[in-house]
Ligand SMILES: Nc1ncnc2c1ncn2[C@@H]1O[C@H](COP(=O)(O)OP(=O)(O)O)[C@@H](O)[C@H]1O
């Protein structure tokens with residue numbers, strides 16, 4: 001039966017958010033057939049119950065009488081469909097089926113309950129063939145030629161995805177720091193319009209910030225000890241500074257496009273209570289974190305004591321080096337979705353822009369430490385990692401403040417608490433997804 005096949009298959013997918021917990025029940029909530037001939041294309045919304053938690057996922061299901069070798073890696077199994085047994089597979093990997101989505105957006109197609117949309121005023125070329133991105137991701141991205149990238153959200157949360165909301169608003173303002181949006185696909189879940197996928201310009205000939213940062217760290221590790229990070233050929237500081245500037249400009253544009261507010265000290269105190277609850281939950285899941293709880297509580301105590309309001313606005317919410325791409329012209333920011341797995345209301349809530357600053361500072365720290373893990377000279381390179389991290393964090397902050405981003409003296413307390421709260425999130429993320437990386441966020445509490 002298809003539901004049995006899907007139960008085994010979904011648990012092994014990188015984007016499956018319920019790893020580590022058994023699946024009690026899987027059911028198909030909706031099934032919409034989009035292409036009827038061999039190969040068949042169907043859109044499924046699957047509901048997965050694990051204990052008292054129910055999460056919905058989407059899947060583009062492909063069905064073929066014969067399975068070509070190129071699709072074997074995407075196979076789910078054999079199942080009955082339309083009266084006979086067929087091979088079922090993840091259709092995101094089948095270019096002959098994914099072209100269907102381009103056409104759907106181009107013509108603003110409706111196949112209840114799905115609605116395809118083209119961004120008003122743009123043209124969509126329906127000819128490029130697609131490939132699935134192989135990056136480690138919480139979602140699945142289909143790249144069409146060197147033109148478009150369609151991000152298919154996997155775990156579905158009812159409501160309009162913040163990515164679509166923010167990217168269309170910033171593009172309409174003429175921001176050069178977002179990838180141009182072309183189209184989206186939506187449905188209705190629990191009575192709410194819900195974004196299923198968003199298609200944007202594919203930034204070809206660009207590099208991911210994370211890869212650039214690692215190249216720089218690697219270069220420094222290969223230098224003789226008397227060469228400082230500033231003198232190393234692969235120095236990243238100029239890019240970190242430019243990234244700080246781009247970040248401040250994105251924050252300025254977000255503040256123009258969406259409401260802003262200030263939160264008063266009692267609300268700041270409530271924020272620290274949320275941080276403490278997150279810490280408590282994280283300790284239950286990752287007991288090693290308990291040894292660092294005191295450090296985190298001390299930072300939250302200091303934040304709870306501040307006696308001035310905090311400015312809030314829409315922010316990125318999950319800002320790190322993997323979310324920024326360096327094009328020939330500048331840094332472009334991706335994935336304005338907030339932290340995956342958090343409720344939509346939380347991800348859309350106004351927050352301090354320093355939350356993003358904290359995220360990027362953590363990411364710079366990650367880049368510095370990541371290469372230590374399996375380096376034969378790890379112990380002697382720790383000070384090099386610290387030097388690289390300090391230099392690039394300072395450059396990022398300099399670029400941020402030069403471009404109008406505000407970090408005044410008192411903000412340091414907020415920034416520090418936000419960094420530790422992010423590290424708590426990362427501890428849980430790594431324990432669930434990449435346990436060998438756990439020491440990286442744990443080190444954040446030892447500084
Ligand atoms: N517009 C784009 N152009 C080129 N590459 C992109 C684009 N959007 C995303 N990517 C690549 O896909 C990766 C993951 O994208 P992201 O939006 O962060 O997805 P996820 O939410 O699943 O992590 C990025 O790190 C980047 O390498």
Ligand SMILES: O=P(O)(O)O[C@H]1O[C@H](CO)[C@@H](O[C@H]2O[C@H](CO)[C@@H](O)[C@H](O)[C@H]2O)[C@H](O)[C@H]1O
Pocket residue numbers: 136137138139210318320321322323335339340359362363364366367426429
């Ligand atoms: O899938 P997303 O990009 O939305 O974000 C999740 O995965 C990220 C890892 O890919 C994770 O980021 C953490 O690891 C990064 C290095 O791979 C590092 O640069 C970040 O600082 C660190 O937080 C992110 O937290 C998670 O939400």
